[in-house]
Every structure is written in C-alpha cells, then in structure tokens.
Amino acid sequence: MSLPPLTLQMTMDQALRRVTTHRPGQEALICGDVRLTYGQLQERIDRTANFLAHRGVGKGDRVMLMLPPGVDYIVLFFAVAQRGAVVVPIDPTQRAQRVLQIASQVAPARLVVAEPLPEEVSGGLPAGIEVHLTDEFLPERIPDLPLIPAPEVSPTDLLAILYTSGTTGVPKGAMHTHRSLIAPVVASLKLRELWIKRPSLVQLPKMGRALLRYKQRLLRAAGRPQIFLSTTGYHNTTGIEVFLQALLMGDTLVIQPYFNPVEALELIQRERVTVLVAVPTALAVMLRVENFDQYDLSSLLICGTGAAPCPPDLAREIQRRFGCALHIGFGATEIGGGVAAPHIGDSPEVQAETVGRPMPGVEIRIVDEQGNPLPPGQVGELWVRGEGVMLGYWGAPDLTEQVLDAEGWYRTGDMAVMDERGYLRIVGRKKDMIIRGGRNIFPEEIERHLVTHPRVREAAVVGVPGRFGDEEIWAFVIPEPGHSLTPQEVREHCRGALEPYQIPQVVRIVEDFPRASTGKPQKFRLRELAMQERE
Numbered sequence: 134m135s136l137p138p139l140t141l142q143m144t145m146d147q148a149l150r151r152v153t154t155h156r157p158g159q160e161a162l163i164c165g166d167v168r169l170t171y172g173q174l175q176e177r178i179d180r181t182a183n184f185l186a187h188r189g190v191g192k193g194d195r196v197m198l199m200l201p202p203g204v205d206y207i208v209l210f211f212a213v214a215q216r217g218a219v220v221v222p223i224d225p226t227q228r229a230q231r232v233l234q235i236a237s238q239v240a241p242a243r244l245v246v247a248e249p250l251p252e253e254v255s256g257g258l259p260a261g262i263e264v265h266l267t268d269e270f271l272p273e274r275i276p277d278l279p280l281i282p283a284p285e286v287s288p289t290d291l292l293a294i295l296y297t298s299g300t301t302g303v304p305k306g307a308m309h310t311h312r313s314l315i316a317p318v319v320a321s322l323k324l325r326e327l328w329i330k331r332p333s334l335v336q337l338p339k340m341g342r343a344l345l346r347y348k349q350r351l352l353r354a355a356g357r358p359q360i361f362l363s364t365t366g367y368h369n370t371t372g373i374e375v376f377l378q379a380l381l382m383g384d385t386l387v388i389q390p391y392f393n394p395v396e397a398l399e400l401i402q403r404e405r406v407t408v409l410v411a412v413p414t415a416l417a418v419m420l421r422v423e424n425f426d427q428y429d430l431s432s433l434l435i436c437g438t439g440a441a442p443c444p445p446d447l448a449r450e451i452q453r454r455f456g457c458a459l460h461i462g463f464g465a466t467e468i469g470g471g472v473a474a475p476h477i478g479d480s481p482e483v484q485a486e487t488v489g490r491p492m493p494g495v496e497i498r499i500v501d502e503q504g505n506p507l508p509p510g511q512v513g514e515l516w517v518r519g520e521g522v523m524l525g526y527w528g529a530p531d532l533t534e535q536v537l538d539a540e541g542w543y544r545t546g547d548m549a550v551m552d553e554r555g556y557l558r559i560v561g562r563k564k565d566m567i568i569r570g571g572r573n574i575f576p577e578e579i580e581r582h583l584v585t586h587p588r589v590r591e592a593a594v595v596g597v598p599g600r601f602g603d604e605e606i607w608a609f610v611i612p613e614p615g616h617s618l619t620p621q622e623v624r625e626h627c628r629g630a631l632e633p634y635q636i637p638q639v640v641r642i643v644e645d646f647p648r649a650s651t652g653k654p655q656k657f658r659l660r661e662l663a664m665q666e667r668e
Contacts, residue, residue, distance in 0.1 A: 136383050139319055141520055144286045144311045145214040148318075150175065152383045159358065161380060163404060164204050164388040171383075174208070181270050182212035186281040188243075188263075192217035195241040195294065199223040199232070201390040202367045205267040207376060209245060210367075214311065217286040218242075220293045221306070222368040229253045236262065238306065238528055239294055245270075288312040294527050295370055297466045306527035307466045316520035317374055317470025318381045320492040324474065325382070347434060350457060351477070354407045354434045359384040362406040364392045364415055371440045374470040375410045384408075394419040398428045405432040409455075412652050413443040414591070416451055425454065433457040435477065439464060439488075441653045442559070442577055444584045448485035463488035463559055467536065467543055469521035472497065473557045487556040495519040498542070499551055512575075514563055515549040516542045548575060565656060567596030567604045569634055574606065576656075579627075579635055583608060586626045588616040593646055593654040594637065597663040607663045608637035609654075611645060618642055639663070 137151045153161075157172030169177070190196060196213045198220060200206045213220050221239050223232060225247065232254055236244070244258070245265045255264065268274060292314060294306040361379040363386060365372040379386035387404050389397060392415055401409060411419070416438060419425070436455055439462040443451075452459050461484065464471040475489030483489070491497050498516040499507045507513040522543045525533035536544045546563045561575035568574070576594035583592035591611040596604035612618040620640035627636045641663075646654040 139315065139322060139381055141312050141316060141319060142288055143315060144288055144290075145211065145292060145315065146283070146286065148311075148315055148381050149178075149211055152381065156383055159383070160385045162204055162207065162386050162388065164202075164390065167204050169204065177204075177208050177272055178211045178215065180272065180275050181208050182215040182283070183278055183280055184270065184275045185212055185216055185218070185243075186283075187278050190216055190218050190242060192284045192286070193291070194218045194243070195221050195239045197221040197223055197236065197239070197241045197244040198368075199225050199227070199244060199246045200267065200367070201225050201247060202363060202365075202372060202376075202388050203390050204388070205247075205270065206367050207380070209267075209270065210373075214292055215283055215286075217284045217290060219291050222293070222295065222373070224366060224368040227368075229257070233257045235296060235306070286311070288315070291524070293373075295373070295466050295469075296368075305529060305532060307469075308524040308527055309469050310524065313469045313521050313523060314373070314377060315381070316494065317464070317468075317492070318378050320471070320494050320521075321378055321474075322382060323493040324476065347458065347477070350407075350431065350434045353432070358382075359407045359434075360387060360404055360432075361385065361408045361410065362387045362389065362397065362400055362404070364389045364397055364409075364411040365440070369440070370464060370466045370468075370470060371410075371412075374464070375437075394422050398422060398425070398430070401433060402429045407432055407434045408437060409433060409435070410437040412440045413438050413447060414441070414652050416443075417447055417590075420450060420454055430455055430457075435460055437462060439471075442580070444581050445485045446585055449481070452481050452485065459484045461485075461488050463547075463557065465517075465543075465545055465547075467523045467545075468517055468519070469523065472515075472517050472545075483556060487552075487558045489557065490555045491557070492519075495521070497551075497557070499549055509551050509553045512548055512550045512560055512573075515545045515547045515557075515559070517545055518542045562656075565595070567594075567606055569596075569604055569606065572634055574635055576606075579606070579608065579631065579637065582627065582630055583610060583623065586618075586623065588613050588618050589623070589626075590614070591646070591654075593656060593659055595656050595660045595663060597639075597660060597667065605639060606635070606637040607639045607641065607659070609641050609643050609646060609659055611643060 136155055153171040153175035159171050161171040161174045162169045196218050210220055236258055243263050247267050288311045292311045293309045296306050363375045387400055433455055435458045436451055437460045443461045448459055458477045460475050462471045462474045471492050472495055473488045473491050475484045496518040499513040501507055501513050518541050548560045548563055551557050561577040565576050566573055579594045580592045583589050589610055590613045593609045595607050597607050599605040610623055623640045647658040649655055
C-alpha cells in the first residue's frame with residue numbers, strides 16, 4: 134500500500150503515524166530476538182509517551198538518552214517527540230566529564246540510561262534530574278494509566294539538541310526542530326522516487342546504465358520497502374537520520390547495537406538487507422573478515438557511508454567486493470542530515486570520488502574568503518541553506534552568529550569544489566588547511582595518497598607551526614595489522630606522486646588516533662601531541 138506523502142508541515146509523531154496506520158502489519162524493527170511490526174511499534178510509543186506524561190514530562194522538557202541503538206531508544210525518541218519534549222542524545226561511552234558538561238548546559242528533566250551510572254557521573258549531576266533505567270519503559274512494566282491528551286505540537290517546535298562529535302575540541306549542541314529533522318528524509322524520498330518509480334525520458338539513460346550495472350539487485354529492490362541495516366550510534370546525526378529514513382519511508386530497519394563485522398555480514402545474509410549504512414572504517418573492517426567472499430551479499434543494492442572521509446581506493450574496493458552501489462554522503466550535525474548524495478545511476482567513478490550532487494531542496498555555495506560565490510572548479514568554503522539547517526547552538530548565540538548569517542546560510546567550514554556537472558568534492562576542513570611557502574595545502578589530498586600504500590591502513594595529516602613562521606606537515610599513520618612500516622617508507626611513497634611542498638616533513642607511526650564518537654580522528658589532539666613533542 135502506498136503511503137500518504139511526507140511533508141514539512143508534519144510533526145515527527147504525524148510523520149511516523151502515517152506509516153503505522155497504513156502498514157500496521159509490516160515489519161518495522163529487527164534487533165536481536167525482538168521483531169516489531171509498525172502497529173506494535175506505535176502501540177509501544179503511545180504507552181511510553183503516556184507514561185512519560187504521568188511522570189511529569191511536558192512540552193519543552195529536555196530528556197537525555199544515553200543509550201545504545203535499539204528498540205528502546207527508538208520508542209523513547211518518538212514518545213518524547215509525541216509529548217512535545219526535547220531529545221538530547223548522548224554517546225553511552227562518553228567520558229564522565231563530557232556527560233556532566235552537557236547535563237549542566239541543557240538542564241534535562243530526565244536522563245535515561247541502559248545501566249546504572251557510575252558514581253562519578255551520578256554524584257555530579259545537577260540537582261533535579263531524574264535518572265531512569267530503560268527497564269522502567271518495558272511494556273510489561275508500564276501500568277495501564279488514564280490517557281493524558283498530547284499537547285499541541287508544531288513542526289517548528291524544538292525536537293532535539295544534537296551535540297557535535299568533538300573533532301575540534303569544542304562540542305556544541307545543535308538545535309533541531311521536527312521540520313529540520315524531517316527535511317532530509319523528504320529530500321531522500323525524492324531521490325528514491327527517481328529509481329523506485331518509472332523513470333522519465335530524461336532519466337532513462339542513467340537508469341538504463343544502473344540496470345546494466347546492478348541487474349537483479351535493482352529489479353528485486355525497486356518498488357518495494359527496503360531493508361536497512363544500521364551499524365552506527367544513535368547519538369549522532371548519521372545514526373538518527375538512518376532510522377528516521379527507514380521508518381518514515383515505511384521500510385524495515387535491522388539494528389546492530391554494537392558494531393561487529395562478522396555479525397553485520399551475517400545479518401545482511403539472513404535478513405536480505407538492501408541498504409547497509411556504516412562509517413568507512415567499519416566497511417574496511419568488514420572487507421577484511423576472513424571468508425568474506427563466502428557470505429551471500431547479493432541482496433545489497435546500496436552501501437551508504439559518511440561521517441568521515443572515504444578514500445577512493447577503499448570506495449572502489451567496497452564497490453567491487455560488495456557488488457553494489459556506493460553512496461558517500463556528506464552532511465553535518467548542524468544541517469540535520471545530508472547535504473549531497475550520489476544517485477544510483479551515477480558512474481562508479483562519480484560514486485567513489487565525489488559526494489554527489491546537492492540533495493533536493495538544499496542550496497549550496499562555494500565561496501571565497503569574502504563570501505563571494507566561486508565558479509565551478511575553484512576550491513572555496515561550502516555554504517549551505519535549506520529546511521534542515523539548525524536553529525542555532527543551545528545557549529551559545531555568539532557561536533551561532535559565527536556560522537549562521539541573516540539569510541539562513543550555514544558556513545560549514547569545509548573546503549569543497551564543484552565541477553561543471555554539479556558534483557561536489559570535499560577537500561578538507563578550512564581550519565585544517567596548512568599554509569606552507571604561501572601555498573594552501575589540504576590535508577585530505579595527502580591522506581588520500583598515503584592510504585594507497587599497501588601497508589597503510591589509515592592516515593591523518595595536520596599542520597604544526599614551524600620554527601620559521603611556516604607550518605610543517607605532520608602525518609600520523611596506522612599500518613595494516615601485522616605489517617611494519619617506517620617513516621622513510623611513507624615519505625618515499627609520496628615522492629613523485631605529490632608536489633614537493635606536500636610531502637610531510639614528519640611521519641609518526643601509531644597504533645591508533647584519538648577519535649571522536651563518530652570515529653573521526655581528533656586532529657586538534659594530534660596537533661597538540663605534535664606540538665608537545667616539538668617543545
């Protein structure tokens with residue numbers, strides 16, 4: 134049964150209910166031994182929302198969810214939304230200091246956790262915060278209670294405060310409304326319509342190429358609900374957008390609470406997953422699983438990745454060995470979801486080397502230092518405008534003014550280039566740009582070359598102030614497991630392929646990087662380590 138259209142005039146509760154009322158018997162969630170239909174999911178959400186109301190959770194109250202991905206998280210997310218309250222997702226592995234810092238900032242009425250808090254957290258929480266274990270919200274634990282009518286909720290009401298992952302050292306809470314979190318799903322639905330519905334004459338050539346490339350995979354998936362496998366945390370935008378897309382589109386969502394590469398491959402095979410979403414490092418680990426080629430992955434149509442750069446060599450290996458399309462998306466916490474994405478009909482080269490074209494309804498600009506738009510082919514800062522852009526940072530108007538202008542443009546701080554066809558390529562962070570000998574050097578270009586070395590697993594490049602005013606290039610390199618590597622070998626690998634001024638002066642071989650919760654290297658900490666060593 135086709136669903137009523139999803140629109141920006143809906144609240145999150147209305148957006149989900151249009152699915153649950155039209156497809157009550159369809160499977161919605163699979164997580165371990167738990168399997169719920171959309172009808173069962175809605176019943177649990179309604180009971181939990183009413184229970185929260187009886188416990189005093191009202192419109193505008195902040196509810197922190199410090200939970201792994203799972204059914205409990207999703208039920209609570211939609212229940213909080215139904216009551217007009219505000220979700221504040223927190224990484225369940227977050228350090229105590231950061232948890233207390235965020236709790237102090239948002240002053241939540243409730244904190245929901247999967248396990249009892251350690252004393253260092255529970256003893257430092259601000260007064261007045263009630264802590265709940267998820268066990269309290271199990272269906273059998275919720276008593277039959279009189280129905281408290283839901284408050285009037287608007288699409289423009291605040292729904293979530295999403296904290297940035299902290300790659301720059303200063304996590305900030307991006308405020309999102311019901312509308313700004315639904316907007317990326319609306320955009321993705323429009324993209325999907327290009328291959329789920331009968332293509333127009335203009336689209337036929339691209340769809341013809343996609344059919345030749347993916348054959349039975351595309352024919353089996355087209356026109357049917359998809360089966361998503363989510364391997365990312367729900368405390369960040371990537372994870373939230375995955376479950377919102379799956380559920381608001383009326384698909385089936387398979388949840389892996391904690392990433393395990395072997396289990397992920399088994400789930401794809403057993404549940405006939407069509408869309409896999411994982412960060413690049415997780416996909417790289419899956420490819421290295423022993424007996425990888427023995428798993429039946431023929432149901433997969435799309436591997437979606439993002440949250441960190443995906444080197445072209447890894448991208449091509451994913452395409453070849455998974456045998457499906459690769460969608461390297463680009464987004465940000467402040468934008469609520471994707472800014473750009475490739476199309477299934479795009480060539481493998483486009484899918485491996487770009488992040489696609491702007492999503493429907495998203496405006497982008499590539500600008501110079503003065504904010505003037507640049508022509509195709511020139512590198513500049515990426516600005517974004519659209520319904521998915523945040524209201525601002527919680528309790529930080531000064532920081533908000535630095536990134537949002539009066540016309541609604543969000544300055545991403547990412548350096549990008551767009552070609553004549555409108556395809557976007559991200560070349561690095563503006564703050565990460567290294568200036569050496571008057572030249573602008575983008576670390577990601579060096580990193581992309583370093584990982585082509587057969588014994589380099591991952592690389593992170595930073596600029597460190599030198600003795601004579603210029604910046605020095607420091608490369609931190611993780612070797613492939615079981616392989617040795619020397620700094621000299623890394624530098625030799627750069628000669629001839631990179632410009633002389635791009636070759637790192639210093640190479641450090643390390644076991645791992647300090648990382649944000651999304652898995653991205655925390656370059657500010659690498660820079661600090663380099664400066665400490667220099668001193």
